[in-house]
Amino acid sequence: MSIASVEQVAAAVREVLRDLDRGRASRPRVGVSRQDVFAERLLSLRQAEGFAANRHEIRIAPGTVVTPLARDFLKRQGISLKVVSRSEVERVRDPGEWGLAIESDSGLISAFRRSLLDGAHPWHEVEGSAEAAADWVIDSPGRGVVLLTDQASVAVWLGCRVPGVRAAQVGDVDSVDRAIRWLGVNLLVVEPAGKSISLLKQMSLVFQRAGAPRTVEGLEGRV
Structure with missing residues (x-):
């Protein structure tokens, strides 16, 4: 052998x-x-x-x-x-359509914007005002917007004046999750002051990964 x-x-x-x-x-x-x-x-x-x-x-x-x-x-x-x-x-069957609106800009926000828009998940740039963000949301089903502003309470009030908009101010990932589960939020309002790029991106992606915003059962006809 x-x-x-x-x-x-x-x-x-x-x-x-x-x-x-x-x-x-x-x-x-x-x-x-x-x-x-x-x-x-x-x-x-x-x-x-x-x-x-x-x-x-x-x-x-x-x-x-x-x-x-x-x-x-x-x-x-x-x-x-x-x-x-x-x-x-x-969520998989209807991933939704997502927008980013920036009302208050800075170097940190510009870096966050680039990080989010260059990521693997698609985002649309929306005019940076609460009114424009609300109009974009209701223009087509399944849309959600992250709005960065220094006046979150005013932005929430302006957004909620538009029928079909469910706006909520959030400050961390947990509050994003609650707004999704209990409100079906489609206009996520964030004051960026004091928040890192990583946190802003994490909050945005948690919002997006929940899939197309839907009205929570029991809220139909009330928002």
Whole structure:
């Protein structure tokens, strides 16, 4: 029996790696990012094979049927399945349209603006006044605006005068979350003084990631 040389072993390893790369390239990809929810009715083996190899969890909508072959495949890959809430499914199906309005500008605000607009999630620049922001919100369903101003209370009052606008002043991430859950806020008013770029961006993204603003049950006809 002949013994393979180091060069032959290395060549064999390279060939195996090339085969693996070709297999990955030919594997169908499913259009779900790490943060998204698989919201289709059926998750088949073919779709399961399309998920990224380094994924640890697949989030699926309530009622999604996972075939036994797909479930076994994901288990072998070490990928778990998590059923998310219906509200999160709605967020995926209707991500909304988002605007940024700046009434009070500064060097910090300019840096925040660049950071937000250059990010992966799309934002529209809206004229920097409460009235213009409110008009933009109601011009099309599913819109939300972040308004930066030095006079938040006045901006909230002006915004709420426009039918269909649900304005709220917020100062941190927790207050953004409450405004989303209890008001269905679509005009988020922030006084930027004393807030870092990181906090302003985090508040804006929490607002956006909630999906298209919706009127909270019980508030219909009152706002």
